[in-house]
Amino acid sequence: MNSAPAPASTPADSLDDLPSPAQDAAATLAAFEASGSGGQAKNLHGEVLARLRTYIVEGNLADGARVPERQLCELFGVSRTPLREALKVLAAEGMIDLLPNRGARVRALGPDEIREAFDVMGGLEALAGRLACERITEAGFEEIERLHYAMYGFYLRRDLSGYFRCNQAIHQKIVEAAGNATLKATYDSFANRCRRVRYAANLDRQHDRWGEAMREHEAILEALRRRAGSELGDILFQHLRNKSVAALEQKTQDPESAPAAG
Amino acid sequence: MNSAPAPASTPADSLDDLPSPAQDAAATLAAFEASGSGGQAKNLHGEVLARLRTYIVEGNLADGARVPERQLCELFGVSRTPLREALKVLAAEGMIDLLPNRGARVRALGPDEIREAFDVMGGLEALAGRLACERITEAGFEEIERLHYAMYGFYLRRDLSGYFRCNQAIHQKIVEAAGNATLKATYDSFANRCRRVRYAANLDRQHDRWGEAMREHEAILEALRRRAGSELGDILFQHLRNKSVAALEQKTQDPESAPAAG
DNA sequence: AGGCGCCATTTTGCATTCATTTTTTATGGA
DNA sequence: TCCATAAAAAATGAATGCAAAATGGCGCCT
Structure with missing residues (x-):
């Protein structure tokens, strides 16, 4: 059931020199990941x-x-x-x-289809951000904030796996904060469709893109803090688009990198 | 195949007092409707x-x-x-x-689910508008413009059926102009899901909402003319949201209006 | 020797059939 | 008369069987 590649160990206990909210990075992340994926297996x-x-x-x-x-x-x-x-x-x-x-x-996702799918995900996330600004509670915001700083901790430690999972958790949380089950279902479907690409293509060797993504996430958190829905939507869409561009660039460099088991 | 209720006759030949682009309203609309719906029926x-x-x-x-x-x-x-x-x-x-x-x-779409679905459609249309501003050609814009004026003609004549179909055609065209097949497929799926609601709930007796919708469409066309993607996205989302509010208001007044055949 | 067409095997699409669950109906008791 | 229980009937879920189409291999012709 754990489709994300499992990290060998949790490096959280040696994160003393990080900003304080990042200390419970692993705990925050684990709490999130434990709550998800209630697949129906009736028949x-x-x-x-x-x-x-x-x-x-x-x-x-x-x-x-x-x-x-x-x-x-x-x-x-x-x-x-x-x-x-x-x-x-x-x-x-x-x-x-x-x-x-x-x-x-x-279905082999060619460059065009990847672009398309990421754009749609961007549109869905933009919508999620907009709705989240309408509905999110202070507690909900603080949880995303915690995840953000946890992610920042992983970023400082250059822990790609942890960063990646935190990243996914944040986007997921924004979608959930929108309080729209239909949106969440649609988003999850696309996220599934793109998972193969996302991990393989996510700033694996593009550390400059990594920093850029981190800055974009700062802007996301900032806009969400101000409940600036339309602005947050723009940022999220652009964030996804940049992600797809980076993914495609790497894909051309690294033609067929099978993301078999991380 | 024609799921929209067919009007008794085409009133186009008596539209002399309308703005000039509206004269070919029926022709424009017919041309659009003829091009659509290529369902695959292999097996x-x-x-x-x-x-x-x-x-x-x-x-x-x-x-x-x-x-x-x-x-x-x-x-x-x-x-x-x-x-x-x-x-x-x-x-x-x-x-x-x-x-x-x-x-x-x-699936019975309760008020919450209708709200959700319309919001998602709004998000998808906002995305479509944004992308359309990036990619639309002048010819494509002019086609939408024609449809817009055709719709205006139906509005002036108080022809609800024609207006409704033009309206759908415009939104469809914007989605197509985005040049994203994935988006179009997703959008069509939602449009299908909402069709039962949309016709029944569309400003049937709310003529004030009708005028408001017409003004919103003016703003849509204007933003599209200026290729103002983000702005167009905001307008489209708000347009859909207003539409859902109107739909829900009417639905509460008219509890179970089966939209069987118009 | 290489390309083309034909036949056997495999695979897909669909109908039919079997098992399990639900729903309805009938019967008996309070 | 009403409710509870149980058996019958119907419907769903899954498996198997059968016809048609495709894939692969072989011989034949050029």
Whole structure:
């Protein structure tokens, strides 16, 4: 169930020289990550859907590779019917393509599609920011603030994994603070679709972009503090767009970097 | 295929006293509507999915009603397998709820969910406006301008149906002008989900709201003309929000107005 | 020797069938 | 008469079986 790559150990206990809110970085992050991902696994179809989704998201299937029904059936230990239903849903979510009479292929996100998806995520986050400014409580803001400083701690320690997870947690929290379940569901769907790209393409060797992203996050927190909805929306959209540009630049440098297990 | 209620006749030939671009209102609108809706019907599953979607959107099933597999099977003349696959997809799209072992129910959009869906659509349209300002050509703008004046013509004639369809066409065109297929697909999904509400709730007896909406559209066109992306985004979001407020107000006055066939 | 067409195997799409759960109905007791 | 319990009926969830299309391999023709 833990789809994010697990760090070897928590470096939190040696973070004494950081700003004070960052001390509970690992705790804050762990608390967030524990609360999420309540996947519904009532009937077999739902379970297969969830398992297959993570299976694909985690990169077990190459881009554009065939998705063999038969093999997955015996891998999951189910018949073809529920698996085929899951395939249809994943196709509707845009994670795979369903060629008529020719089976399913994992959708290879080309540069254009990555750009598109990131722009949509940017639009959704902009909306989330706007709504969050309308509805967020002071306590909610403070939680994001804590995550922000925790992220800053990871940034100072050059802990990419922790930074990455905090980053995701902040964006997730903003979306949740919007108080719009429909938005959250849509956003999560896109986040899933982009996960393969996001981790691999996230400022792995572009430390200059890393600092820029950190500054953007400062602006995000600042706008959220002032409840400046429209402005926050602009910043979030631009943030996502910069992220996609960086991702694409790296992708061209590093053509096929399979993000198999981090 | 024509899910919008068809007007009895085209009143275009008697529009001499309107602003000149409005004369070809019907032609402009017809040209737009002819170009749309290329549904993929390769295999049986896809066809059933499309048919079932329109079947539900057009209001043949009451809110919260059971979706009887068996009856639909013989209605569409297929076995349960493809129909069930279609149901799973519709559930993923959020159009129906799938209760385990208890069948499917058409999702009843309560006030909260309507608000949520309209806000998301507003966010998507805001994004579309922003992107459209980056990418739209002069020809594309002029097409929207034509539709706008056509809509104005319908507004002056108090032709609600024509106005409504022009309105939809404009929003659709803005989304298309964004040049982002992913965005368009997501937007269309939400538009489908809201269609039942939108027509019924659209300024049917609220002629004051009608004028307000018309003024907002003036502002939309103006911002688009200046390619003011962020501003256009704000306007579009607010426009959708006002629309949802009006929709909800009317819905409370008119508790269960089934929009069956206009 | 290389390209083209034909046949076998595999895979996909769909219908049918079986098992489990829910819903309805009928019956008995209070 | 009303409620509770239980059996029958219906509907859902999943598996299997069958027809059609595609993929791969082979021989044949040029």
